[in-house]
Amino acid sequence: MTLLEVQHVTHSYPTSPRPVLRDVSLEVVAGDVVAVVGESGCGKTTMGRLIAGLTEPSQGKVAFDGSDIWSLKGRAKKDWRRRVQLVHQDPYGSLNPGLTLGSTLAPGMLYHKLATPRTVDQAMLEVLEQVGLDPTKEFLQRYPHQLSGGQRQRLSIARAISLRPDLVVADEVTSMLDVSMRVAILDLLLKFRAERGIGFVFISHDFGVVRYFTQGGRIAVMFFGSIVEVGPTDEVVTAPKHPYTQMLLQAIPVPNPALARQREAEEAAAGGETERLIGEPSWTGCVFANRCPLVQDVCRTTPPPLQQVKTDDGTATQGHQAACHFSDRIPPLRYLAHEGDGASNQNGARQNGVHESAGGSGSHPAQASVG
Numbered sequence: 467m468t469l470l471e472v473q474h475v476t477h478s479y480p481t482s483p484r485p486v487l488r489d490v491s492l493e494v495v496a497g498d499v500v501a502v503v504g505e506s507g508c509g510k511t512t513m514g515r516l517i518a519g520l521t522e523p524s525q526g527k528v529a530f531d532g533s534d535i536w537s538l539k540g541r542a543k544k545d546w547r548r549r550v551q552l553v554h555q556d557p558y559g560s561l562n563p564g565l566t567l568g569s570t571l572a573p574g575m576l577y578h579k580l581a582t583p584r585t586v587d588q589a590m591l592e593v594l595e596q597v598g599l600d601p602t603k604e605f606l607q608r609y610p611h612q613l614s615g616g617q618r619q620r621l622s623i624a625r626a627i628s629l630r631p632d633l634v635v636a637d638e639v640t641s642m643l644d645v646s647m648r649v650a651i652l653d654l655l656l657k658f659r660a661e662r663g664i665g666f667v668f669i670s671h672d673f674g675v676v677r678y679f680t681q682g683g684r685i686a687v688m689f690f691g692s693i694v695e696v697g698p699t700d701e702v703v704t705a706p707k708h709p710y711t712q713m714l715l716q717a718i719p720v721p722n723p724a725l726a727r728q729r730e731a732e733e734a735a736a737g738g739e740t741e742r743l744i745g746e747p748s749w750t751g752c753v754f755a756n757r758c759p760l761v762q763d764v765c766r767t768t769p770p771p772l773q774q775v776k777t778d779d780g781t782a783t784q785g786h787q788a789a790c791h792f793s794d795r796i797p798p799l800r801y802l803a804h805e806g807d808g809a810s811n812q813n814g815a816r817q818n819g820v821h822e823s824a825g826g827s828g829s830h831p832a833q834a835s836v837g
């Protein structure tokens with residue numbers, strides 16, 4: 467069942483010279499996880515705010531459970547407000563410093579009738595326990611500044627989860643945490659996904675984190691307000707069909723030192739990646755044309771539509787789309803970030819003080835960053 471539909475959304479801020487989102491569409495099925503990944507300023511947070519109903523799109527529609535969220539009224543609106551929750555990048559900014567933890571959690575549960583004044587204390591203690599915080603009445607008396615960064619993020623998650631949402635928009639939820647906390651927070655969210663079937667729109671600039679969180683889900687890659695590739699996580703990370711996705715993946719550090727040195731040498735011989743990574747977007751043809759290593763004349767004049775990619779045997783891959791005139795000519799990835807990472811990834815996890823459960827898959831979120 468489709469829970470969320472972003473349909474042809476274009477969005478401009480009054481002060482922005484160009485739209486910050488351009489004809490963006492995205493679907494999230496109930497219980498599914500879809501990541502939006504791209505470099506800083508590409509429009510990810512704007513997308514999250516539109517989905518959470520904090521910003522109204524200039525054009526296009528955001529629909530939840532089949533209804534345009536901006537047409538909802540009365541009980542349906544109240545219900546939608548509970549069912550879609552946003553967890554921010556900055557737990558410091560999203561929590562009221564003047565409210566105790568109890569006063570932070572209780573009002574939402576009472577307003578949505580998920581607890582009564584008699585049961586709310588017990589309900590809050592249960593939520594604290596579920597997110598790994600101290601489930602005691604004394605803890606509920608604390609203020610946000612008395613918590614560590616990781617505890618504050620757990621509290622933000624508690625506030626969202628306490629309302630029993632169907633969809634959580636998680637916007638850069640680990641970016642302000644040190645590496646030792648990242649995996650724990652990601653695993654906590656994944657636990658809620660597995661146990662409660664909560665769907666996620668997971669926003670991050672960090673492809674390593676995205677790959678870890680969206681196993682079995684989907685990834686949408688955004689470049690300057692446009693989705694340039696979307697598809698199942700496995701396919702996008704192993705066989706990207708847009709040069710920008712490929713660039714982001716190639717930027718993930720390779721844990722194997724010999725491979726890393728080889729890659730550096732090849733990049734230096736090819737003139738380096740830096741020039742390409744700082745090129746301005748093109749506004750006439752393909753948005754990526756000015757940075758693209760494969761650019762052709764047509765790319766500078768004609769924007770490529772987001773369309774089904776072809777697999778090697780010529781069949782279209784269900785749900786894997788790319789906006790590139792030459793997506794069938796993208797060469798295979800030269801270096802996969804999980805290559806040769808068995809022991810070295812675990813060593814990296816130890817060095818970084820991160821527990822090892824995330825290292826074995828070769829997609830350790832402490833090791834990869836883009837943008």
Ligand SMILES: Nc1ncnc2c1ncn2[C@@H]1O[C@H](COP(=O)(O)OP(=O)(O)OP(=O)(O)O)[C@@H](O)[C@H]1O
Pocket residue numbers: 479480481482486504505506507508509510511512513671
């Ligand atoms: N309220 C606003 N008013 C005007 N411009 C804005 C506003 N919010 C964001 N922008 C601009 O819109 C563009 C997209 O910003 P957005 O925060 O959505 O991107 P992002 O990918 O989340 O980046 P970051 O990770 O740095 O937050 C940027 O150029 C930004 O400067």
